Amino acid sequence: MSSWLGSLGSGLGQSLGQVGGSLSSLTGQISNFTKDMLLEGTEEVEAEFQISSSRMKEIEVIHTTLRAENERLKKLCTDLEEKHEAAELQIKQQSADYRNQLQQKEVEISLLKARQNALQDQLQKLQTAAQPVHLEVGSLPSTTTSASFVPGISHHVSAFHGDDMDFGDIIWSQQEINRLSNEVSRLESEVGHWRHIVQSQGTNSSDQSEICKLQNTIKELKQNLSQEIDNHQHELSVLQDAHRHKLGEISRRHREELGEYEERIEELENLLHQDGSEIGHTHHSKVHEIQKTLHILQTEKTESVKKIQDLEVEIKDKDQKLSLIENDNEILKKVQELLNVEKSQIIQECERLKMEVNQFILTKERILPDDMSVKEELLSLQQALSDAQKEIMRLSHLHQGNILTEDGLELKKSLQILKEENSSLNQEKEELQKALLKFQNEHETIKFTSSEDMNLESELNILKTDLETKKQELNESIAEKESLIAELEELDKQNQEATKHMILMKDQLSKQHNEADITINKLKQDVNDEKKKVSQLENEKMKINKELEVQKEKFNEREVTLHDLNTNKKELEDKIKDLVDQLDKSQEYILNIKKENSELQEKLKQNEKDLFTTRNDLTKLLNQESNSNFQSDLLKEKETEIRNLNQCLSEMKELNKNLEKTAFDVKIENEKLILDCEDVKQQLKDSVTVKNQISLEKDTIIEALRIEKGQLEVELHQSEKKLLEQAHKYEQNIEELSNACKMDTSTLQLEHECLIKLNQERDFEITKLKSKIAQMDSDHKETKEILTTSLAGQKELTELIKEKEIFIEQLQDKGLNLQKKLDSHTQISKKNEMFRQTIEEKDKNLAIMKEENNHLKEELERLRDQQSRSIPVTEPKTLDIITELETEVAQLNVIKDSLEKEIKHYQKTIEDQNQIKMQLLQTLQEQKKEIDEFKSQHEQMNITHTQLFLEKDEEIKNLQKTINQIKTQLHEERQDIQTETSDIFQDTKVQALNVENGNEKHDLSKAEIERLVKGIKEREMEIKLLNEKNVSLTKQIDQLSKDEVAKLTQIIQQKDLEIQALHARISSASYMQDIVYLQQQLQAYVIDREKLFSVLNEKSREHSQLKTEYHKIMDIVAAKEAALLKLQDENQKLTSRFESSGQDMFKETIQNLSRIIREKDMEIDALSQKCQTLLTVLQTSDSGNGNEVGSVNSNQFEELLQERDKLKQQVKKIEEWKQQVITTVQNMQHESAQLQEELHKLQAQVLVDSDNNSKLQADYNGLIQSYEQNETKLKCFGQELAQVQHSIGQLHNTKDLLLGKLDVVSPQLSMRSSVVLPMREKQSEILNEASKPLQQELEQLRKILQEKDATIKTLQENNHRLCESVASTSVLERKEHEGNDSEIKQIKEKQDILQKSLKEKDLLIKAKSDQLLSLNENLANKTNENELLKQAVTNLKERTLILEMDIRKLKEENEKIVVMSREKETEFRALQETNMQISMMLREKEFESNSMKEKAFAFEKLLKEKEQGNTGELNQLLNEVKSMQDKAVMFQQERDQVMLALKQKQMESSSLQNEVQHFRDKESRLNQELERLRNHLLETEDSYTREALAAEDREAKLKKKVTILEEKLISSSNAVENASHQASLQVESLQEQLNVVSRQRDETVLQLSVSQDQVKQYALSLANLQMVLEQFQQEEKSMYSAELEKQKKELTEWKRKAENLEGQVTSLQENLEEANAALDSASRLTEQLDLKEEQIEDLKKQGELRQEMLDDVQNKLMNLINSTEGKVDKVLMRNLFVGHFHTPKNKRHEVLRLMGSILGIKKEEMEQFFCEERHAVSWMTGCLGGGSKREPNTPRRTNQQSSFYSSFSELFVKFLETESRPSLPPPKLSVHDMKPLDSPERGKPTNTTSGNFTDTKGSGTSRRPDVNPFLAPRSAAVPLITPAVLGAGGTGHLLMKPISDALPTFTPLPVLPDNSAGAVLKDLLKQ
Helix, strand or coil: CHHHHHHHHHHHHHHHHHHHHHHHHHHHHHHHHHHHHHHHHHHHHHHHHHHHHHHHHHHHHHHHHHHHHHHHHHHHHHHHHHHHHHCCCCHHHHHHHHHHHHHHHHHHHHHHHHHHHHHHHHHHHHHHHHHCCCCCCCCCCCCCCCCCCCCCCCHHHHHHHHCCHHHHHHHHHHHHHHHHHHHHHHHHHHHHHHHHHHHCCCCCCCCCHHHHCCCCCCCCHHHHHHHHHHHHHHHHHHHHHHHHHHHHHHHHHHHHHHHHHHHHHHHHHHHHHHHHHCCCCCHHHHHHHHHHHHHHHHHHHHHHHHHHHHHHHHHHHHHHHHHHHHHHHHHHHHHHHHHHHHHHHHHHHHHHHHHHHHHHHHHHCCCCCCCCHHHHHHHHHHHHHHHHHHHHHHHHHHHHHHHCHHHHHHHHHHHHHHHHHHHHHHHHHHHHHHHHHHHHHHHHHHHHHHHHHHHHHHHHHHHHHHHHHHHHHHHHHHHHHHHHHHHHHHHHHHHHHHHHHHHHHHHHHHHHHHHHHHHHHHHHHHHHHHHHHHHHHHHHHHHHHHHCCCCCHHHHHHHHHHHHHHHHHHHHHHHHHHHHHHHHHHHHHHHHHHHHHHEEEEHHHHHHHHHHHHHHHHHHHHHCCCCCHHHHHHHHHHHHHHHHHHHHHHHHHHHHHHHHHHHHHHHHHHHHHHHHHHHHHHHHHHHHHHHHHHHHHHHHHHHHHHHHHHHHHHHHHHHHHHHHHHHHHHHHHHHHHHHHHHCHHHHHHHHHHHHHHHHHHHHHHHHHHHHHHHHHHHHHHHHHHHHHHHHHHHHHHHHHHHHHHHHHHHHHHHHHHHHHHHHHHHHHHHHHHHHHHHHHHHHHHHHHHHHHHHHHHHHHHHHHHHHHHHHHHHHHHHHHHHHHHHHHHHHHHHHHHHHHHHHHHHHHHHHHHHHHHHHHHHHHHHHHHHHHHHHHHHHHHHHHHHHHHHHHHHHHHHHHHHHHHHHHHHHHHHHHHHHHHHHCCCCCCHHHHHHHHHHHHHHHHHHHHHHHHHHHHHHHHHHHHHHHHHHHHHHHHHHHHHHHHHHHHHHHHHHHHHHHHHHHHHHCCHHHHHHHHHHHHHHHHHHHHHHHHHHHHHHHHHHHHHHHHHHHHHHHHHHHHHHHHHHHHHHHHHCCCCCCCCHHHHHHHHHHHHHHHHHHHHHHHHHHHHHHHHHHHHHHHHHHHHHHHHHHHHHHHHHHHHHHHHHHHHHHHHHHHHHHHHHHHHHHHHHHHHHHHHHHHHHHHHHHHHHHHHHHHHHHHHHHHHHHHHHHHHHHHHHHHHHHHHHHHHHHHHHHHHHHHCCHHHHHHHHHHHHHHHHHHCCCCCCCCHHHHHHHHHHHHHHHHHHHHHHHHHHHHHHHHHHHHHHHHHHHHHHHHHHHHHHHHHHHHHHHHHHHHHCCCCHHHHHHHHHHHHHHHHHHHHHHHHHHHHHHHHHHHHHHHHHHHHHHHHHHHHHHHHHHHHHHHHHHHHHHHHHHHHHHHHHHHHHHHHHHHHHHHHHHHHHHHHCCHHHHHHHHHHHHHHHHHHHHHHHHHHHHHHHHHHHHHHHHHHHHHHHHHHHHHHHHHHHHHHHHHHHHHHHHHHHHHHHHHHHHHHHHHHHHHHHHHHHHHHHHHHHHHHHHHHHHHHHHHHHHHHHHHHHHHHHHHHHHHHHHHHHHHHHHHHHHHHHHHHHHHHHHHHHHHHHHHHHHHHHHHHHHHHHHHHHHHCCCCCCCHHHHHHHHHHHHHHHHHHHHHHHHHHHHHHHHHHHHHHHHHHEEEEEEEHHHHHCCCCCHHHHHHHHHHHHHHHHHHHHHHHHHHHHHHHHHHHHHHHHCHHHHHHHHHHHHHHEEEEEEECCCCCCHHHHHCCCCHHHHHHHHHCCCCCCCCCCCCCCCCCCCCCCCCCCCCCCCCCCCCCCCCCCCCCCCCCCCEEEECCCCCHHHHCCCHHCCCCCCCCCCCCCCCCCCCCCCCCCCCCCCHHHHHHHHHHH
């Protein structure tokens, strides 16, 4: 191992040491190459990235806009939803209110009807009373009351169950209530009338005329009812007509609006055409090119469409062929069906035969002797059956043979069914045979019995007669059998014909099969052709895409040009700005010169005046002194001065002229530049429009192509799917046909036999099934009838649903159309935005131009002034200037006119579009409303339908219940009648009672039956009416829906026509211009819509805020109500402290005022100190400055005096205001005192109310006590009644005894009745007497309640007054506070000004400081007073709130008391009724008792008279008594009736009063609602009027603006006319200007050339920049090379370290332990090297792996040593051999020693070999000859060392090639043993060096020699390369391959020629 390591180290050192240079050069080249590539890539990527980023930005912008629109639309949706919900809530509330009102009205109607029924019942009673009663003398009239009369009034309310209740309906319901109340009163009057008649006529009189009258009245009532129903239906129809009329009006308006829109669209198009004609023809060439490309694309599209059409035609042909084949199949199926029919007929015949067999069996039972003949016939029939079955089987087989493979499964199923039927038939056959045997046995038994019983002979005779009849039947059956046989023969013939037909069909099918194969092949070919066509189409599509890309590139180029144009524009604008600045400067310069000119002229004038004076003086002097030389000198000097001045003047004039010329030139240049700017702007706009057009066209083309592509792909997919399905079908058919053909005949025969057996069994089963089928048919019929009834209803519902669905679809279409319209209008609004922007720009330009115009006018005026002043020499020049300026003015006016016209035009367009938008929005809203209405109608219809169904079901159930009840009642009545008849035979008393009961029950049953019948009839009538209403409603709804559908279809047709017209317009040439214009309009519309939406959003926000405020207020109110109790307690405390609190408040205010005064005093002291300091400063400044400052101080002093006056005035004002405030405070105090008084009054009233409440409670307790006392009294009365009854019983007994003596039967009955009634009357009288005090108490309570109501009303009025006074005071206080606040603010501002002025002023500060202090004090007082007032106001507000809460409480208590009083009233009424009943009973009892007493007296008298013996008188007395009793009974009855009538009248009057009060309350509520609605209407009308007024104001303003513009136009036209007169003069000046312009043009051309030169310079600078970049790159390369050199140096250092390590290794080579230590040191070295290189990290990982594997290695060492003893590694020996030759001659013996140590040669022998150096050559040759079996491909050494060193790289490459071809196969390692760390894809596992083998004396166990991966036969150089790559013959350079990760890699050691490998190894071993 040590030798191996040594060889490895030496090989690495030599190889890598000599290849360093080549490696460095290669890496340098590669790095340069990669850098170049990366730079090129980065440049390309940057260019692409810029393009992509620009596109991305555009997409992001579009995305953001879309998202914003989405969000906006979402917000809109949410707002609309909120509004919708709010509206729904309002509607729900309204509907709930209406429903409550309806319910109340219904309740009232029901009460009135009940009263009407009661009155009618009374009428009937009176009628019955009026009829003659033919009873016996003692019989009483029946007191039964029948409730048979049921009014036939149907409810009108059913029509009003919807939410569409109006006030008209409420009024109608009130009218109805009034009518019913009138009827009630009329009926009452009729009742009174009848009573009078009864009283007058008595019991015997009876008039049927009044009954007829009553019947007539009932009929009249019914007629009125029907009339009312008709009226109601008429009202409904009127409402429907009104609704239709409204719909018609809406549709008409819609059509008119559409017409207006069309007219406006035409006007806009005309305008667009005009604008389009004005636009220049600059970009027509580009448009033509794009149109050409479009034409090319369209032609290609048409070609592709033609190809697609051809394909479709082919597909249709194939479909036709397929349909033919399917028709053939259908024909075959029909044939099969015919065969099935024949089969079914045969089966039916078989069944008939079976039936006949059964008949024969029945006959056989009776006919015993003819049994054998019957058997023969049976056998013959069975044979016939079997023959028929055979024929059926044959037919079925033929049928099976001929049926297509598609119907094979069906045949199998039918066969199974036939088998089952056969089995059943066989079973039936066996059963029949058994029955026959039984019959034979019975026959034999009968024979035996016949001998025994002779009685059977008679029966036999009868049987014989039967036999004869049966024989006749047999003969008939035989005839039928013969006919059946004939039919069977005919069937055989038909069967044969069918078989022939089937054979022919088979032949035809085979032919068709062949044809189908041919067609399939054709279809496949067609599919292939279509695929080819598809590929062609795809190629064409690719071409189109390429063309599109080319167009995109062109588009990008155009964008670049646009960008350049924009840059040029910006540059031009900058230049224009510079020129404008220059112009301004020049104008300023001109103005200065003009000023100087004017000054010079003034000086000239003065000089001239001086000259004139001097000349005059001179003349005088000349006249005086002619000889003076001095004067002549002076004159000369003056003349020289004048000349100089004249020269200066002329120079100045020339300068003026030059300056004017320059100014004129500059102005001309300015105008030119402005024109150029406008041209550039126009070009830009045109280019932008063209760009937009191109982009739109491209987008449309791309979208169209995409759609076409998608359609083509879809069609291709469909066609492919169809073809594949057809192919699959044909293949299946072919397979099934082939399978059918392959069926063997043997299997068919077997199946035939099986089928024959099965058929026999099936025949028996068929009969059973037939019977079942009959039952099923009957059931089926019943179910069918049920289904038909249900289906009819379902059909109606489905028709309704379909109509509704159609309607909904139409509405959806409408919605889509509206959305499209919306989109178009949004585009128009965008265009409008563009227009507005342009208008704004024009307005700005106009303003600028107007300013310039004003400036020019001012200049003109100045020039005119100069002209008037200047000398006549300068007149023509000034005229020229004026003319020039006037021309400019005229031009500007022309421009202004044009701009104004444009503005007017745009304003008109904007107004039109706004109107259109508003109208569209209105239509949208109307349509939405219509949709909502239709939806609601639909829902209501559904609800009404469901309700009707439910009502009908309920009515049916109720009718069934009533019928059952009637039946049960009838049964009961029959039973009662039977019992009554049985009881008649009993005693006379019982008989009489039973008769009465029976009569009553009979009357009741009859009445009930009549009532039920009437109720049923009425309900039937109601159901009919409802059905009729339903039908009419459904018809109306259908008509409505149809009308609406028709209208909608008309609208849709109109829209389609409009769309067509628009398409026709779009096809015109001016379409693109129209699009641009419409886009601009759309933008404007979008802005308007957004504004509107923003306004809507604001309104909705305000609405939500108001809602939140409302909720907050409600919460506050609740909190206030909760805190009322506390406030009441506090109120009581405050009232006690109120008088003392006022004084406390005044004290506090005085203290606050004193404190504020002190603070103000402090401020005044500080200000006085400041004033003193300022005075000292001023005095010092006065002393320093002197006289000049004094003048200033005087001025300041005057100003200060003025300010003092002002301050005095302000002080006066403030004092006045203070007085006003004091007066207001005093007023407030007075008002507070009044409020306190009112509070005291209110508290007193509250106390009174509380006292009243306590009194009411005491009264209530007293009432309860009285009620309890009454109850006790009633109990006592009950006890007394019992006693009275007992006494009555005793009297009865005495009476019976007396009557028994008298033997009179008739008086007994009358006596009984007469006794019972007086007792009742007595009881009723007692009860009346008891109830009188209760009534009195009730009346007292009512009076108290009325008093309470009065007090409550007074309290409420007081409260209202207080509230109003408090509100007025609060309003006044608020106003005063606002005024105070504003005045305080003003005073504060003034105070600040005063403080500033105090700092500036000097002397008057001391005088004013006192006044200021007083003012401050006043202010402080005012603020304190304001605060006090605020506190007072807050207190008052709290008190008002407390009062409001008290009022609310009182109201609630009042309501509770009212409720309690109502409950008590009801209780008292109940008590009164009970009292009345009891009083009646008592009266009756008293009457009875009186009568009994009288009877007792009479009896006593009778007894006495009897004793005396006066019997005749007794009889007379008895008769008188009877007559008296009868009269008494009559009177009692009349009294009872009158009392009852009185009670009813009282009850009715009380209920009527309550109802009247209720109605009054309702009327008040309704009036309040009406007033509220009227106020609301007034408010809405006010708002509308305000809006109308505002609109009129706007119109007036616009008209004013129009008039102003017209005036301006007139003035401008006048100016133009004036200018036209001067135009002739300006022609020459214009020619001069033209020359100047041409010069300027030349200058601009020169500037352009200069700019081009600049562009060239920029290009050169770019090139220089590129050069600089390249230099930077070169510098980077140089940096890289420097770094590489550094790395090389580091490598050399590492090599040195490696040499040292090799020296250490050689020292450790002697022993194995030393070798292990050397390996440890190597591991340490690897750990050190890990910090710098990644290769050493790999070693670490391998070391860890080796540490894990050490145990295995130690065990395997001995085996390896044993196995490797006597074996030499060829590769290692080869390496050593090569190393021997590479080492210098001096050191070769060391290499040989290493080889000897490896081979196991001892040191002594080695020394001997070295001694015998002569044999070295022979040894080497021996090694070469015998040692190696094959010669290794080592590089040949041609020359000595010099040549070796020169060609080492080649040798190394060859050496590596030889090493890459291993002699042994590489050992396979496990995944865990060898893990590639960096190179994941290696073909072969690399070999690794062994670890440290510690024990050489390991246990040498006799295991099999495991292949160790660390001892693989590899050279030391192998780890440098991956053998997989080399083995595979990789393309890359060998030196560039990565070093393997699996082997340990050492750093290369450069071996010098001096040092030997042995020395290095020794050094390593020593370490």
